[in-house]
Amino acid sequence: MDKGPEMEQGAAGDEVPAAVPTPSRHRPVSVKDVAARAGVSWKTVSNVVHRKAHVKPALRQRVEQAIEELDYRPNLAGRQLRQGSSKTLVLALPDIRSPYFSTLAHEVIRSCRALGYTTTVEEIGMDIADERRVLEGYRDRLIDGIIYSPLVVPSEEVLARRDATPMVLLGERLVDSGLPHVAIDNRASGRVLTQHLIDGGRRHLAFLGSQPVLGAGTAQMRLDGFLDALAAASLEAPEALRLEADEYTREEGERLGHRLLDLGLPCDGVVCGNDLLAVGALRAFRSRGVSVPGDIAVGGWDDIPEASFGFPSLTTIAPDMAQIAGLASGLLLAEIEGRRDGEAESTADFVLRVRESAP
Numbered sequence: 001m002d003k004g005p006e007m008e009q010g011a012a013g014d015e016v017p018a019a020v021p022t023p024s025r026h027r028p029v030s031v032k033d034v035a036a037r038a039g040v041s042w043k044t045v046s047n048v049v050h051r052k053a054h055v056k057p058a059l060r061q062r063v064e065q066a067i068e069e070l071d072y073r074p075n076l077a078g079r080q081l082r083q084g085s086s087k088t089l090v091l092a093l094p095d096i097r098s099p100y101f102s103t104l105a106h107e108v109i110r111s112c113r114a115l116g117y118t119t120t121v122e123e124i125g126m127d128i129a130d131e132r133r134v135l136e137g138y139r140d141r142l143i144d145g146i147i148y149s150p151l152v153v154p155s156e157e158v159l160a161r162r163d164a165t166p167m168v169l170l171g172e173r174l175v176d177s178g179l180p181h182v183a184i185d186n187r188a189s190g191r192v193l194t195q196h197l198i199d200g201g202r203r204h205l206a207f208l209g210s211q212p213v214l215g216a217g218t219a220q221m222r223l224d225g226f227l228d229a230l231a232a233a234s235l236e237a238p239e240a241l242r243l244e245a246d247e248y249t250r251e252e253g254e255r256l257g258h259r260l261l262d263l264g265l266p267c268d269g270v271v272c273g274n275d276l277l278a279v280g281a282l283r284a285f286r287s288r289g290v291s292v293p294g295d296i297a298v299g300g301w302d303d304i305p306e307a308s309f310g311f312p313s314l315t316t317i318a319p320d321m322a323q324i325a326g327l328a329s330g331l332l333l334a335e336i337e338g339r340r341d342g343e344a345e346s347t348a349d350f351v352l353r354v355r356e357s358a359p
Helices: 031-038 042-049 057-070 076-083 099-114 128-135 155-159 186-199 218-232 250-263 275-287 305-309 321-336
Strands: 007-009 015-017 088-093 118-123 145-148 167-170 181-184 205-210 242-244 269-272 297-301 315-319 345-348 350-353
Touching (some): 088 099, 088 128, 167 321, 186 218, 186 297, 205 250, 242 250, 275 305
Parallel strands (some): 145 167, 167 181, 181 345, 205 242, 205 269, 297 315
């Protein structure tokens, strides 16, 4: 029977291998390689890696030197599997090309890192199969939780979800899902933005970005706020001035801007469903010789970089992105640790940034 390598007594009573093998470049350095280089047992290496306090200083120094010389990387995956935790979260977003979502990803990554977690970003677009994979908890990988901004999946599928992976929702697509949820008050922000245009003397307002196909989501809430403000001011809200958007992009905003002008209806103010639509509409207006804000005032949402650097600069609703990320990561950690107490609806702050397009 093979009894393995002979052992000899090392310093301070530690057993060490008699031979010191050289690790192959074709395989990862193992804990036994480090033990051989340092002249200690693998248990001592494990104690040093796990920062156990009882290791003698001389042994700790030898092990740390061996780890550095061999560039040893502990097998964290195996340890995490044994502990039942990966310290990894998934952030599932519709489109990471969007300045809003890229900023959100940046803030979530920072917030989760401060809590000791690594964040993987998944782009799900408008693919319902990908959204269902999110709801199934990514069965092909070890993760601790998911922050998810849904776009097309029906609310009944979320309610029927059987996967136990902790999850927090962003936005207003699925507000009655029973899951922890973070959003700004889009209806209230719609009222604030529209009222600002009304206070500036605008009386014939259009809304660019209606999306009835998505139901009671963000676009609908912003449109509702727009209509609330018009009704409160006793102003008309013709359906012809509520233009539907297939996507919230610059290209779509430019298309809708031209379509609005082609209608030939009185219009001196435009509320756009987000800043990308507004940037596109501004381009359309410039190309047609329409002055902003002289002829038409324009406002949007999200406070993307183009909002402050474009010409004219854009009046917009600015969500508190750091707060959204902090609330979402905090709620997810509470879910992971089983600390959720009752309702978990969180509303983040927003401010109106007044700029040249609607002073």
